[in-house]
Structure formats: structure tokens, C-alpha cells
Amino acid sequence: MEQIKDTSTEAQILQVAERLFMERGYALTSTVDIAKEVGCNQALVHYYYRSKEKLFQKVFDEKSKLFIQALLSPAPEGLTLEEILRQRIELHFNIIQQSPNLPFLVVNELLTNPNRINILKQNLYRISVDAFGALQAILDKEYAAGKIRKVDARQLIINVVSLNVFTFLSLPIASEIFNLHNNQTQQTYLKERKEEIIKTILNGIKA
Amino acid sequence: MEQIKDTSTEAQILQVAERLFMERGYALTSTVDIAKEVGCNQALVHYYYRSKEKLFQKVFDEKSKLFIQALLSPAPEGLTLEEILRQRIELHFNIIQQSPNLPFLVVNELLTNPNRINILKQNLYRISVDAFGALQAILDKEYAAGKIRKVDARQLIINVVSLNVFTFLSLPIASEIFNLHNNQTQQTYLKERKEEIIKTILNGIKA
DNA sequence: CACATATTTAATAGCATTATTAAATAATCT
């Protein structure tokens, strides 16, 4: 169980691979490209990770875990539904913002290689059952108290993911249409978008 | 200006290319694959469409027009805001349902080749200005009448597109998690989803 | 140091892909 330094070639390959896979997807990233950016021989990529496919799966697995945890990690106690949702939406939004290409990658790879679903499925399944159940209990209680309409936890979560993810999927297009070419205007846009998503979700479940 | 028959090799190539590009994206579709499915020589693909890139652009241009029109075609007169939205959401949802891989294609190609944005941009820009303006006018009037909260037309449209598109982007995953393996359960899921989206959007803009 | 192990490189096999060319065949027209 050695501590692998960030500067080791092995780690560098993984880092570069991560970045390139995220930027261009699987098919358009070659092991030659990866080696070139790392500054090592192309055979090294295979020496450490055996095949391009295995290397990709490692990246994809880690990234999809991150993505899912952001969404379904256990909710903190003692908060109102509104507080929970507001906090959860914001957290999820922010984590996607830190890896804005991740939704592209997931979508891209689900298209080109449907087998990748299995990785996602495994990572998702463990967490999802509990998470859905916990949220549904809260929603049912609020509904019984007449505070919200009848809401299915699964639908609600899909709504949140939809709105958050699509913000970044559509960002390149939005940048063109709404002229978000400098960093400042783009940040403003994202902040507005986040607020709008929270409003829409919270309002959307009202009685 | 000849009428090209559907059965001509030229048209067949385009049709097969359309399907394969939609299913697998640009990188994973080869001109050899296309020719093989059509049942012709691979050189013919180039004879008619010069290069794989030109062929793809033709497909992408047509498809993205379809996608945008579904969303921003002129709104019918004499309806309440709620009726307009309900109708528009449903139309958009249904059109995506008819080409469920289209969102994949768009997202996929935006990732792997950012230049493709230019095609989208051109097709989008013409329609979008008018469409946003018209919707915003209606929203402002309803807000003035105290019927809804202050709503930005652009944000509202993005919300609709997000929820609709993501339903199909996430369908492969949803199928796994929610066990939608036969056609019947999947149809039911999509119908529920559509209703949920309408509820969320309509509720989401309430005062 | 001497030996073993880990890392790295150069070379290359094997395959798939895009695109071009020249030649063959089919269709059209006078």
C-alpha cells in the first residue's frame, strides 16, 4: 500500500488521461496523445494501465462516483425540507461546476458504449435505494401536513439533476446566444441560473 | 433540380449515415460501416458526399434545425399562459421522443468538436430572439397581474429544455434503476415524467 | 559492489480508417 506521489509517471498518466478523456471523450483520446502530454513513451501508458479501455474505466468509475455522491450523500439532520433541498441543489450544482465536462463525458460514453452503464449502475445502486427512501419519507410527512403537493422522490431528484446538469451541457450554446464570452458574465449567468433552479424546484413542489 | 428517390444509393447513404451517426456519434461511425449497411462500395460514400466530415455536417445541420424548431416555433394565439406552456412542453417532449438519440448526438458532438456550435448557433440565432421576446411579453403581463412571480423567459425555456432533454439522456440509466425493461413500463414512466415536468414548470412560476 | 527489480525506451506487428485513382459497368441521349 504505497503512497503514490503526484509526480510519479504513473500518477501523471492518470491525471493527463483524466483531463483528456474529459475534454475529448474516449474515441478521440489516443494513448499516444496521453504519453505526449506526460512527456513519456507511449508504451508506458500500457505498462501501467494495461489497455486504454482499462485506463478509461478507472477514470470513469472515479468520476461517476463523485457525481453520484454529490447528489445522494446522506442528508444532514434537523433541517426543514426547504433547507435540505436548497443545500443539496447548491452542493450538486457546485460539484458539477468543478468538473463541468463530466456530464459531457457521461452522456458521450453512454452513447458510444452502452456497456458503460454497468459501471454507473453499480455505483448508483448501492446509494440510491437508501437515498430515495429517506427523501420519500420526508416528502410524505410534508404532504401529510399539507405543506406540499404529493411528490415522488425519484421524480424530484431527476428534476434537480436535469436542471443542474443541463446548465453545464448547454453552457457552450448559452454562451453564444447570451454572449457570455468573458469570465465575469459567465459567472453571473451561473449564479442566476443556480438561484432560478432553486426557486423552480422549491416552488414546483408547493401544494 | 432532380427529385432524388428514396431508393437511390445517394439517398440511402444519407439515411444510413443519419442513423449510424445518431446511434454511435461521429468518431465511431466509419464510412466503411455506412457502405456496408447500404450494401455498396465504400468509395461511393465519398463520391457522393466528398468526405465523412461534409456528410456529417449535412446530417447535423438538418437534425439540429428539427430540434430547435420543436422548441421555438411561433406560439398559437388566444391561449392562457398555462395553456401555452402546457402545450409547448408536451410538443417539445413528443418531438424529442421521436428522435430520442438526438440530444445524445448534439451533446456528443459539442464535446468532441466544439466547432459544431457554429452550425447550431446559426440555426438558433434567427429564431431565438423573436421567440424569447414574445414569451417575455406574456410573462411580464402575467407578473403585472400578480399571477406569477417575476420570470425570465430565457430561464424558463432553459428549464423546459433541461427537464425534457434530460429525461431522454438519462433514460438508459433510469431504465436500469427503475427496471423499465419492457416497452410498457417505459411508456408509463415517460408519461408520468411528462406530467411531472408540466407540474413542476407551472407550479415553479407561481407567485 | 553485484544482483534483482522497476521503469522506460525504440521498434514494430497488425489492424482500421479516410481518401484517391483508374478502370469497369450502367444509364441516358441523339
Next chain:
DNA sequence: AGATTATTTAATAATGCTATTAAATATGTG
């Protein structure tokens, strides 16, 4: 039919990719 144009094919050049191998270099260990 004979000439002209359109369609189609086979062959292949040029390129790039993954993966493997054997050899070279570096690193660690007794």
C-alpha cells in the same frame, strides 16, 4: 447503335492507432 455521362467497383496510398516485445536504463537491496 454509338457516344456521352453517371454510377460503381477494386486496389491502394497514406496515416494513425493499440498493443506487444526485447532491450536499455534507473533504482533499490543485500
